[in-house]
Amino acid sequence: MAAEPDTLKWSAQFAVTPPTRTKKLPGDKILLPPSALEQLLAAAPITSVESTHTHALTPQFDPFNPHTFAAERRARELLAGRQQQLPQPLTFRIVNPSNGRIVHAGIREFSAQENEVGLSAFLRQSLGLDDGDFPSPGNGAIPVEESPSDVDMLEPGDGDISNLSKGPIVTIHARQLPKGTYVRLRPLEAGYDPEDWKALLERHLRENFTTLTLGELLLIPGGRNETFRFLVDKVEPQGDGICIVDTDLEVDIEALNEEQARETLKRRLEKATRAPGTKEGSSTGGKLSQGQEVSGQVLPGQYVDYELNDWDRERSLDVEIDVADDADVDLFISPLSARQRNRPRDNEHVFGDFSTFSPKRICLQSTNVELQDAEAVYISVHAYSEDTPKGNDSPSKTSPPLKYRLRTTSIPTGQLPAPTNKDDHDPDDTQCKNCRQWIPKRTLFLHENFCLRNNILCSKCENVFQKRSPEWENHWHCPHDDSYGNDQSSQRKHNTVFHTPHPCPSCPFTATSLSTLAHHRTTTCPAKPILCQFCHLIVPQMGEGDPDMHDPEVLLSGLTPHELADGGRTTECHLCNKIIRLKDMKTHLRHHDLDRLSRPMPRVCRNQNCGRTLQGSPASSTISSHNTNSNDTLGLCTGCFGPLYADVYDPEGKALRRRIERRYLTQMLKGCGKVWCLNPYCKTGRANTATTPATSSGSSGEAAPVLTSKEISAMIKPLIPANSIGPAATTAATDANLLPFYFCTDEKSQQRRKLSELLAAETRTETELGTSETGYDVAWCIAAVEAGAGDVGKAREWLKNWAPGKGERVAIR
Secondary structure, X not given: OOOOOOOOOOEEEEEEOOHHHOOOOOOOEEEOOHHHHHHHHHHOOEEEOOOOOOOOOOOOOOOOOHHHHHHHHHHHHHHOOEEEOOOOOOEEEEEOOOOOOEEEEEEEXXXXXXXXXXXXXXXXXXXXXXXXXXXXXXXOOOOHHHOOOOOOOOOXXXXXXXXXXXXXXXXXXXXXXXXXXXXXXXXXXOOOOHHHHHHHHHHHHHXXXXXXXXXXXXXXXXXXXXXXXXXXXXXXXXXXXXXXXXXXXXXXXXXXXXXHHHHHHHHHHHHHHOOOOOOOOOOOOEEEOOOOEEEEEEOEOOEEEEEEOOOOOOOEEEEEEEEHHHOOEEEEEEEEOOOOOOOOEOOEOOEEEOOOOOOEEEEEOOOOHHHOOOOEEEEEEEEOOOOOOOOOOOOOOOOXXXXXXXXXXXXXXXXXXXXXXXXXXOOXXXXXXXXXXXXXXXXXXXXXXXHHHHEEEOOOOOOEEEOOOHHXXXXXXXXXXOOEEOOHHHHHHHHHXXXXXXXXXXXXXXXXXXXXXXXXXXXXXXXXXXXOOOOOOEEEOOOOOOOOOOOHHHHHHOOOHHHHHHOOOEEEOOOOOOEEEHHHHHHHHHHHHHHHHOOOOOOEOOEOOOOOEOOOOOOOOOOOOOOOOOOOOOOOOHHHHHHHOOOOOOOOOHHHHHHHHHHHHHHHHOOOOOOOOOXXXXXXXXHHHOOOOOOOOOOOOOOOOOOOHHHHHHHHHHHOOOOOOOOOOOHHHHHHOOOOEOOOOOHHHHHHHHHHHHHHHHHHHHHHHOOOOOOOOHHHHHHHHHHOOOOHHHHHHHHHHHOOOOOOOOOOO
């Protein structure tokens, strides 16, 4: 299939922008100046654009009159515009005149300096442009402070263009490439496994490349400090390049030659025999339980990962590993939390032990802040290999796997693992000055003669060695710290881990030791992944445009730079409907919680059949401690006090007591006549429930006997308040009237009262059974049912949002 002829004709020569100003250009992307966009638009072919108008363009148009069609057709032809349209995607052919190299590229944006083109590192390498070809800042170029290295490009107008030192010149042609259907890649090294690079290749091409050029070299970064190199050997449709955007591309991998194919097959077979889970490979790891002891093996340079999901968080966690034959195995631990998401590695862990002595033990106290809100504990066993000092976990080719035993136990908080006690000695024993052993006095002379002739004591670590043993000959002490060992490999490991600079793979930071790098990557590294509490995505803790890690607001708020920026979005509070920023919502809800715990108990109507409060319907959060009925000193709501009201002068409340007594007599002698009445001090209510009042001696379940006036008077006499109940009574006097009332009320109020009592009993039962943490008083349940207008679901929600539970106190944080 031949490529379609180019419809866009444009070419120009530009000076290449220095690499210090285009560090972040990915793949095959370039930057062109704004004037190039104007020239491309001027050279673009003119294409017709279909009109989107559906209404009539002429006022005389009638769809049922054919004589108006001609005028409407001419109007639509005039409206159908013809404009210059750039092809999509826009691709270019770049030529280096000095060596004739050619490469294709896609556009990133039109923001370069005039007469300059920004090329990515991949394009510069493909064109044979070295960093030495560009002028240094001291030779008339823009000073370093005016050309920062941490930006993609300079904005137009930044700096004086006339003072720019021109770099290498390249020629750029607008070239439309055909959509690719097939590409054949040849690896330049043997041993590549498709499982390692297949997904990486697909993602790298999709995110960074628009074109592929025949004969160019693709560099695919791997995840273990390695790079896969492929040669573009063949493309279809045939030509010198293809476009890989919006197309189904078939990728074929073939060895460079037969010798490479044989070597690749050999390495794959060797890798398969040493795969995790095989006899000669590392263990597969998996989940651990507290108190469990597991045995496994690990190849040098590899990791075995374990995961502990459940442990006693009230006790300290002790992790111990014991290695056979004093093998060099390291132990790393990292919690899985919102702030730590990666598996522990030698250059990224929270807790670790690099020592060469066995057994190794790491004790995590329950009060350790790193374990706060941890979902699990990641434990990794790593076999150190001198062939992979930078964290590459590729296995050693000849070393056998190292055996180990791993156990996790819990100990009381604050208690450290018991140290190994020295052997007790008899009172008649004496200590040898050379080997520090306790020897019987009678054999001390013979022992010292033998010991001084064959043994030697290290004055620094006080370990005893045989004079001609390899351990003594290779015994070493670090001049910078207290570390020591008995072989050269342990000394090389110590120097590599603790006294060799290690650059961070994600940022410009360079650590003085591997443990310092691990601390950096788990604390302040911008690329450390976190689980954002606002967008609920795993993202780097600091992205482009976010505040710095040492920004005062970041340090004071306890949020990461990403969360500080993402938390600037607003949302509506579900309690008060105010617009609150996400990062302030936690504090805002805490204020609601403090207000909830400090609210006074709502005053409910003392009528035991009424389900109303004295303050009215508290639909939101406001509950007043004052009764809305200023004339009532009995603790009754307006509905229950209304029948007792009389516009007479009664300073001592005698008339009010008589009205209360008459109402009780009327209820007991005549009844209210309501079918829903359940009042035990009402004739109708007693007949509906067929039970005697609670104060009588009758048994439940029997028909209520007919009472005489004398018996009724004796029953209601204790219910009439004896304190001051006049209009001038104070609130204290009202509160002293603790006697309940039993007045008949409306059906809705009675139903809400019963519902509130059932809701209070339900929450109390749930608290006793442990299914709920909080129970509520009847007064709060009455207020909740009143606020929810009798809806149980809304009442439960109101209790959760606005009512303090029994025993709840303001928590100090």
